[in-house]
Amino acid sequence: xxxxxxxxxxxRDAETLYAQEAMLATIRRVYETxxxxxxxxxxxxxxxxxxxxxxxxxxPNEGVFSIEDDDEQWMSLRYDLTAxxxxxxxxxxxxxxxxxxxxxxxxxxxxxKPGPGRFRQFMQFDADIVGAPNVSADAEMAMMMADTMEALxxxxxxxxxxxxxxxVLDGVLEAIDLGGEENAGRRLTVLRAIxxxxxxxxxxxxxxxxxxxxxxxxxxxxxxxxxxxxxxRISPFFGRAGYVPLEQSSSAVRPLVGxxxxxxxxxxxxxxxxxxxxxxSVVGSSELGVAGVDELDNIYRFIEAAGYGPDRIAIxxxxxxxxxxxxxxxxxxxxxxxxxxxxxxxxxxxxxxxxGRYDGLVSRFMSxxxxxxxxxxxxxxxMTALKNLGRLKTEKRSGPVVVTVMDxxxxxxxxxxxxxxxxxxxxxxxxxxxxxxxxxxxxKQFGKQLQYADRRDAPVVVIQGGDEKAAGKVQVKDLKLGKxxxxxxxxxxxxxxxxxxxxxxxxxxxxxxxxxxLARQSREG
RNA sequence: GCGGUUGUAGCUCAGCUGGUCAGAGCGUCGGAUUGUGGCUCCGAAGGUCGGUGGUUCGAACCCACCCAACCGUACCA
Numbered sequence: 001x002x003x004x005x006x007x008x009x010x011x012r013d014a015e016t017l018y019a020q021e022a023m024l025a026t027i028r029r030v031y032e033t034x035x036x037x038x039x040x041x042x043x044x045x046x047x048x049x050x051x052x053x054x055x056x057x058x059x060p061n062e063g064v065f066s067i068e069d070d071d072e073q074w075m076s077l078r079y080d081l082t083a084x085x086x087x088x089x090x091x092x093x094x095x096x097x098x099x100x101x102x103x104x105x106x107x108x109x110x111x112x113k114p115g116p117g118r119f120r121q122f123m124q125f126d127a128d129i130v131g132a133p134n135v136s137a138d139a140e141m142a143m144m145m146a147d148t149m150e151a152l153x154x155x156x157x158x159x160x161x162x163x164x165x166x167x168v169l170d171g172v173l174e175a176i177d178l179g180g181e182e183n184a185g186r187r188l189t190v191l192r193a194i195x196x197x198x199x200x201x202x203x204x205x206x207x208x209x210x211x212x213x214x215x216x217x218x219x220x221x222x223x224x225x226x227x228x229x230x231x232x233r234i235s236p237f238f239g240r241a242g243y244v245p246l247e248q249s250s251s252a253v254r255p256l257v258g259x260x261x262x263x264x265x266x267x268x269x270x271x272x273x274x275x276x277x278x279x280x281s282v283v284g285s286s287e288l289g290v291a292g293v294d295e296l297d298n299i300y301r302f303i304e305a306a307g308y309g310p311d312r313i314a315i316x317x318x319x320x321x322x323x324x325x326x327x328x329x330x331x332x333x334x335x336x337x338x339x340x341x342x343x344x345x346x347x348x349x350x351x352x353x354x355x356g357r358y359d360g361l362v363s364r365f366m367s368x369x370x371x372x373x374x375x376x377x378x379x380x381x382x383m384t385a386l387k388n389l390g391r392l393k394t395e396k397r398s399g400p401v402v403v404t405v406m407d408x409x410x411x412x413x414x415x416x417x418x419x420x421x422x423x424x425x426x427x428x429x430x431x432x433x434x435x436x437x438x439x440x441x442x443x444k445q446f447g448k449q450l451q452y453a454d455r456r457d458a459p460v461v462v463i464q465g466g467d468e469k470a471a472g473k474v475q476v477k478d479l480k481l482g483k484x485x486x487x488x489x490x491x492x493x494x495x496x497x498x499x500x501x502x503x504x505x506x507x508x509x510x511x512x513x514x515x516x517x518l519a520r521q522s523r524e525g
Numbered sequence: 526g527c528g529g530u531u532g533u534a535g536c537u538c539a540g541c542u543g544g545u546c547a548g549a550g551c552g553u554c555g556g557a558u559u560g561u562g563g564c565u566c567c568g569a570a571g572g573u574c575g576g577u578g579g580u581u582c583g584a585a586c587c588c589a590c591c592c593a594a595c596c597g598u599a600c601c602a
Contacts, residue, residue, distance in 0.1 A: 007594090050602080063602065079602065112601055113526095192600095219527050219598045323602060406560070450562040465560060479562070486563040496561060 008113075008120030014397075016383075022393045023152065023383060024105055024125065030148045031127050034140070036103040041084040043107065047074035049087045049365075065111050077109035081126040081376060082325075082358065089130050089372075090365030098131035105379065119380065126355075128374025130362060135295045138163075138329040138357055138373045139302035145333050145353065145375055146312040152382070153391035154335065156311050159352075160270060163331045164319035165296050166356070168279050169194075169237070171289020176230045188324070189224040190234070195320040197238045198350060205238045206231060236278045237317045243268035270314030272300050279317050292328075299329060321354055330356035331375060335385055349385045353377035399457035400435035401425070401514060404450070405443035406465035414438045417462060417474075417510065424511040425518075434518070453479060460517050462510065463502075476513045477502040480521050 005011055012020070028038075047066055066076040078084050081104055089100060105125040114120055127144065129137045142161050149159045173179065173187050193208035200213065207213035209231045212223035245266055276296050283289025296315050303313045321330045333353040355375025362370035386392040403418045405411065418438045425434040439449045453461045463475040481501035489495045505513040 063600085083602085110601070113599095115596090118601095215528095215598055221599065325602075404561090444559085446560055447558075447562070452562090454562045461562090463561080467560085475561095477561080482562070490564055492558075492564070495563070496558075499561070500563090502561080 006120075010119060010121075018397065019387075019392050020123070020379065020383060023379065023386070026151050027105075027125050027148055027377065027379075028103070030144065030151050031103040034101070034127075034144050036101040036127050039085075039088065039102045039104050040106070041078075041081075041088050041104070043077055043109070044075045045078055045084050045087060047076040050076055050079065050083045063111055065109050078106075079110050080108055081106060081124050082128070082361065082374060085126070085128055085130075085374075086358075086361040086372070087365065089362050089370070093366065093370075096130075099137070100130040101127075102130075103127040122381070123379035124376045125379050126374055126376045128372060130372040131370060132373065133359075133371040135298050135329060135357075136302055138295075138331075139299045139306075141355060141373055141375050142299070142313050142331050143303060143306060143308050145331065145355075145377075146308060148377065149333060152386060153393070154386070154389070158337050158389075159333060159335050160311070161313040161331055161333050162270075162316040162319045163296070163299055163313060163329060164315070164317050165292040165329050166326050167288050167292025167295065167328060168283060168317065169292075169320065171283040171286035171292055172234055172237070174288060175284050175286045176226075176233050178230075186224055190226070191320045193224060194234075194238050194318060197318050202235075202238055206235070209234070233282065236282050244271035244274055245269075270310040270316060272310050272315035275315040275317050276300060295329060321356060323356075325358045325361050326356040327359040328357035329373070330354070333375075333377070337389065349381070351378075352382040352385060398432070398434055398459060398518075399453075400437045401460045401462065402449070402453040402456070402458045403436070403438045403462045404446065404453075405439050406446070406463065408443060410469075411438070413464070413469075417464070421462070421511060421514060425514070450479075454483075459521050460514050462514070464507075468504070472507050473504050474507050474510050474513075475502055475504050476510070476517060478517045478521070481517075 047064070050064065064076040064079050066074050068074050085102065085104070089096060103126060105123060107121050107123050109121050111120065127141070129141070142163055146159075146161050149161075150156065169191065170179075170187075173183075173190060178187055178190070190209060193205050196208065197205050200208070200215075204213055207223060208221060209224045209226045210228070211225070213221045215221065245268055276293060279296065280290075280293045283293055300315055319330055319332050321332065331354060332351050334351050335349040337349075353376055355373070357371070357373040359369065359371045362372055383392065401421055403414045403421070405414055415438055418436050422434075422436040425436060439452065441448065441452060443449060450461065458479055461477045461479060463477060464473075468474055477499075478501035485498065485500040486495060489498065489500075503513070
């Protein structure tokens with residue numbers, strides 16, 4: 001039997017967890033400055049609460065992990081944090097303040113094929129406002145998302161929050177005779193095609209909207225079968241309509257970073273105003289579309305007034321989002337930098353979070369309409385990106401002070417020393433912990449104990465054998481200093497003789513001696 | 526689901542036209558060193574060559590099927 005982690009799942013080591021903890025704290029801090037409070041819901045929900053958003057309710061295991069309870073009810077692991085929040089709000093509607101601002105972080109699960117940077121268990125960090133019908137709430141979400149990116153160390157220009165509106169898309173689709181329930185499937189195909197813009201380019205999207213597309217591997221993807229005229233009508237959504245060449249940018253005062261969006265060498269920047277104008281002309285007389293454009297216009301005014309320019313938040317009509325339940329504004333956080341990973345491959349991270357307005361989700365459980373908007377950050381994915389960007393705050397943790405064991409029958413003494421050190425070194429609960437431990441392996445070979453301490457990156461070891469005990473002394477050994485000294489010693493006998501970094505002190509001076517060494521090391525960094 | 530690539534020791538990999546081809550480095554463990562880390566040196570353990578059939582005097586190598594992983598693509602609420 002081989003030990004192996006299930007496909008699509010990962011083990012996370014100490015370093016990763018420390019880094020994740022730091023990230024979560026940073027995000028939490030931003031959310032709380034906006035007035036959001038935490039809430040936690042379980043990882044399981046009744047499958048019907050995740051409900052009609054399953055692709056096929058006859059196959060409850062498709063896409064989600066599901067089990068049948070002994071009362072024959074199906075339960076599923078949540079696949080996002082939005083549907084569970086909707087259930088929670090509906091269940092506690094009377095007692096919650098409205099609008100209800102809440103945030104929560106947690107693992108979500110998807111039963112699908114894993115890929116590079118894609119797992120079947122991953123963490124999301126969501127924030128939502130329930131009971132706020134106006135798009136000013138959506139604008140606030142976008143601004144908070146931008147703030148979060150920067151709090152995490154992603155500089156302006158390295159990310160953008162793109163905002164669109166489902167009503168605009170739906171309005172245009174209505175205008176080209178794709179409205180109504182009977183065309184829901186085709187509308188979804190169209191949305192997904194546009195969603196692939198960054199992957200397949202404008203040409204590819206055109207193919208996907210028409211007959212279909214043959215990719216490099218020879219696989220054929222069936223298209224939406226739109227006529228050329230229909231495609232022509234919606235083409236502004238996946239062209240360069242949302243962009244303006246860098247040199248023509250009106251916001252020259254801002255440090256905008258231009259990007260290539262097609263085969264030419266032209267660098268383009270986000271153009272919110274242009275996007276809105278194009279959207280207005282494309283939706284024509286569609287009532288829904290016009291309403292959507294007006295909403296985008298309002299959002300634009302809010303973010304501009306608050307000082308969030310197109311280098312942070314941009315209106316861009318190519319943002320779609322795959323989720324079906326969005327009813328209004330949708331947003332997406334995209335990282336704009338390429339990075340080279342451990343394998344030397346250039347990786348484009350793209351989207352690290354997204355969200356939007358889902359006015360129908362809570363009201364599924366209620367007799368009254370409940371507007372809601374929110375967004376989600378893909379923590380695991382973002383962490384990988386930050387790591388490659390070199391922005392991951394890896395908190396340096398001290399290794400343990402190791403009390404070594406010379407005489408097996410004096411374990412009690414060693415434990416007492418460790419306790420004394422532990423208490424003395426950790427008196428201030430606000431400082432990071434200084435671990436102290438007694439060596440718990442086989443103490444027979446003393447060399448192994450030091451080797452262990454070395455591998456744990458121990459700053460100091462404490463040594464007290466029979467000789468020291470008789471004299472009322474104890475040895476403290478600075479491993480870091482010893483390591484530096486080892487560089488100039490090549491002979492092992494000499495190295496052992498040198499007792500590098502070691503000093504003998506009175507038993508009563510033990511705590512102070514260890515403190516001195518730790519202080520010296522932290523000074524020298 | 527579709528297409529491609531790859532499966533040899535814990536890890537990374539070498540292994541020629543099918544004929545000493547069961548190998549290296551790293552890691553692990555032991556020793557040189559029973560009270561001192563690093564360096565160095567010596568030694569050991571560890572593999573049904575992904576699996577099952579087949580071709581052959583002979584298969585890690587050729588063929589078929591299966592399995593798995595990886596890459597791309599599709600799906601991704």
